[in-house]
Amino acid sequence: MSTCSVSKGCFVFKPKSKKRKTSSAADYFSEGNNDSEDSGLRFDTCQLLWKQIKCETEELQDDLNKKLFDSLIRYLRQSHSDFKEKKTEWACRMKSNEVPTAALVLGVNVTDHDLTFKGLSEVLQDEVTPFVVSLRSKECQGIKQLMQKLMTRLMGCHVDVDSSEEEEPSVISPNRIRCSVTFLTDWYRNVTRKTDIGTSCQKGASPSRHWESPPVVVIFKDMESFTTKVLQDFIIISSQCMCEFPLVLIFGIATSPMIIHKLLPHSVSSMLCIELFQSLSCKEHLAKVIDKLILTSQFPFKLGEKVLQVLINIFLYHDFSVQNFIKGFQLSLLEHFYSHPLSVLCCEFQEARKRVKCLSPSQCENIRRLTSFRRFVESQASNKQTVLLTDDSCLKETVQTLLQDLHTYHKNYFPILRCLHAFMSSLPKYPLGKQIRELHCACLEKRVWETEEYESAIQLLLFVCFRMLAKDELVAILEKCVEIIASSSATHLENSAKKLEEYLDQFKKFEEANDDQAETVTSLKEIQKKTDLYHLQKTLLEMKESRRFKKLSKFEMLRFEVVDFIDSLVRNHLVPAEMQTLHEVMYFSTTNTLREHLNAAPRIALHTALNSPYFYLKNEALKSDVGCIPNTAPDICIAYKLHLECGRLINLVDWLEAFSTVIIAAENQNSTIKDQMDDIIHARFIRAVSELEFLGFIKPTKQKTDHVARLTWGNC
Structure with missing residues (x-):
């Protein structure tokens, strides 16, 4: 807009009427995101998934409260x-x-x-x-x-x-x-x-x-x-x-x-x-929530071992709040779909296959950059590597197969995890943890069968637990394992379920109790024949040596076979998730973001805000070198940085003089105006000191009337 006039004048230009644009949640989701491709689809997927999870948690809450309310x-x-x-x-x-x-x-x-x-x-x-x-x-x-x-x-x-x-x-x-x-x-x-x-x-x-x-x-x-x-x-x-x-x-x-x-x-x-x-109990409630949300293949979104450990530690050491745990789960879900461009594939398998076919070239490059996919490519033949790195159509076909393998892995993982916990929960001192969430974290962290805890647990199963367990208790554990696998939707575990049923039938038909009873009666008769102490000790030693080197009974052999079979299932199906290709699509493992939002550190945040206001305000005028006090900083920031240079007791007069020097430098006024501003500067100083006292950095002291005591030490 311009004007042509030979005389001076004032021209008014009314702004064009613009309708205020309303921003939706999807707009905020894509705003400021460098990987904005498919952001709308990712947002819709995240919303749908959270709606399902929220419905499950509400149903669980109603079921848990029903008995109490009745x-x-x-x-x-x-x-x-x-x-x-x-x-x-x-x-x-x-x-x-x-x-x-x-x-x-x-x-x-x-x-x-x-x-x-x-x-x-x-x-x-x-x-x-x-x-x-x-x-x-x-x-x-x-x-x-x-x-x-x-x-x-x-x-x-x-x-x-x-x-x-x-x-x-x-x-x-x-x-x-x-x-x-x-x-x-x-x-x-x-x-x-x-x-x-x-x-x-x-x-x-x-x-x-x-x-x-x-x-x-x-x-x-x-x-x-x-x-x-x-x-x-x-x-x-x-x-x-x-x-x-x-x-x-x-x-x-x-x-x-x-x-x-x-x-x-x-x-x-x-x-x-x-x-x-x-x-x-809140711990029992948390166990129900973890069982419903995490230890299931119903939801494609998963938490990494470190993220899950952070949420559990916050629960155990801070608030015991199940609702805060669910909010942390929701934050992880939102952060995963917001920050990871390939989270668009974190959905049901049939829907994921359709989305793979529509991947853009940039998304294909994102897949090739994944650590797990590069590890997969390196394990292939040289000609296959070239095709995967250059041909997008071949890449999409391979990704579909890998996603199917990942879904199959989850369907097999959780039933076997529950079966292993059924055996380990009967062990003394719980070498792999008392709760199933502890066993799940151990399996996510590394190959659990390579740990010392697992080896000690197997030894307990072989030499202690099974010798102490009665046949009825062992049969109950096997029946529970058969029920777990039968209730799951894992088709690849049908043979395992049949094998466990065979072991279960053999235990039910076995008459080990009668054999043990006959052996005990024979031993007692042999002992009763010897009346003197010498022959009695000799007989007991012979019985002990014979039991040490005797041949295992059929019942004991069967128990060893069950342990070996469970061990083989663990080694085949409880591989850590990080070893699976494309696990980054479904697993959220960024713990730093979660800690920043959930683990509050108010002292660090206050020090950062007062010592470096540019960190939060993003004003270029607030930038300064380390150790310098910017002239344009807020009053409380100036007072805070000045008080860091003092000792335990701070002289208010000296503090005010230093504060006035910085303010006058910022105002750039002459001496006449400086005298007129003394009252204003004094009021600003009092307000800044009061705010620091409210935040807990200083307090009044009775040692000296014109001094205040500093409540912090160092530079933070």
Whole structure:
């Protein structure tokens, strides 16, 4: 745009109206990605795969909670029946001091409790009562706030409101609610007087599924965090109105049920009729999740040994949170599809074959750069190597075959892994680990049969375990192995399953117990013939020598054959995944990215941000040499770098003078303006020092009034 005018003037050019472009998740997925080819297809594949995984985890969570929720509902039904049986006033007085209370011990994985309480509230509202209220300690600092939260949320359950005077309490504004037991009992009596309580209290709920005179359930999600005075007052108030309406308390406990008696005196805890409920251990829950997501060939995406170990270590040593483990799995999935261009082939085998045929020349070159594929090419004949490196059509055919081999490897790997764990779990001291995830990590790391732990485990199987195991126990292990292989979809293991069934039939038909019994009786008769000590010792030594060099029985020979057969299956099918060609397509092994996102290091991040602000702000003006303080840096960065040059005690006057020198150099002002800016610089310095104190780098000290103490050491 230009203007032609002989006179001076001001020209206004209105910008063209542009519609704001909305960015989708797929756009963010491909934005900033150097390997943007097939990014849309990779994003769709990632979304579809995560949707399937999320569905599996939700089903698993529902199955694990079903037993706990059913037992809670049975307890509620029993307490509700006790309320309905109170016919006389005398019975009401006898029961009035007992408030039904369910102590729900969920474990120290506090971050997973919200999901459990959400599912519990939904089940109770669908099957038991519409009056379910969940409370947190931060919402209830006093008894007044607790009662107001309780009554407000109970009123919110009543959707279909009439204009009659008797139902006026249900439409009162929360700011005008009178927090009293009389008000609560009158409201409950008015609401339950309706014939169709399901329609009036919850939309979409079936009236027949709610109980008659449904109880009011109050859930204390974090019972340990509630103030003792608040709990005491609420329990005393609740015990006074038990004959008016049914009330049930649910305490969410993370530590131990004894916390109830530590927080409440005996006079108050005696008013509670406590029933203990224990949820599934977080370790057992993790084992179920790993079995469902990782130890299966259902999902093509796999975690490498180091990545899986990082997620397990975070779980065991940080939070015990299964949900955080699943989020880490999701992050690994997203990072794999975002960073690896060949992850477009990480899908079902039939779909992967179609995508291989449509690979571009650049994608073919990406395949040739893979370490596993180069190892495969080097093992081929020279003429075959030339064709694979130059001909894309031949490469695609080979890739299809290799992907089929990789899918077959997974179908065979997991059943054999479970069979090996069935044998190893019966060994003393668990040389290959007690959990199957430990055995899986050992198999991913290296050839497990070449480790000392595996050799010691085989020795235990041969010389200790099988001599100690009864025939029934050995038969049970073999039956479990046959069931594992039969339930898998591995067609290549049919012969192995038949072989195990043959061994199983031989064990069932064997009469080793009778032979051992006859041998024992004969030995006892020989010992009883000798009465003196000399002949007795001689006979025992002869029996010991004869057992050392005696020929193995048929039963023992059969046990040795079973061990050899299991060992051959391990060597054939439990090869490490890194030895498989094209394993990079399905396995995510980048642990650095995972650690940066999941293993928080706040001190390092703070030091990097304050010492080198360019690392985060990406402003060219902030670039500086090592050891220099940039003039254009934020105030807190200048104050931080200056405080690194001080000792344990920092003189505030000297610190301010140094700070002012840097600021004046940045402003490039003369002495007159410098005097006018002293107040502004002083205020900026105070703010920077306050921020450093808030971050924990310095603190006030009583040794010298004009000094502050430094809380860090070194340069970080």
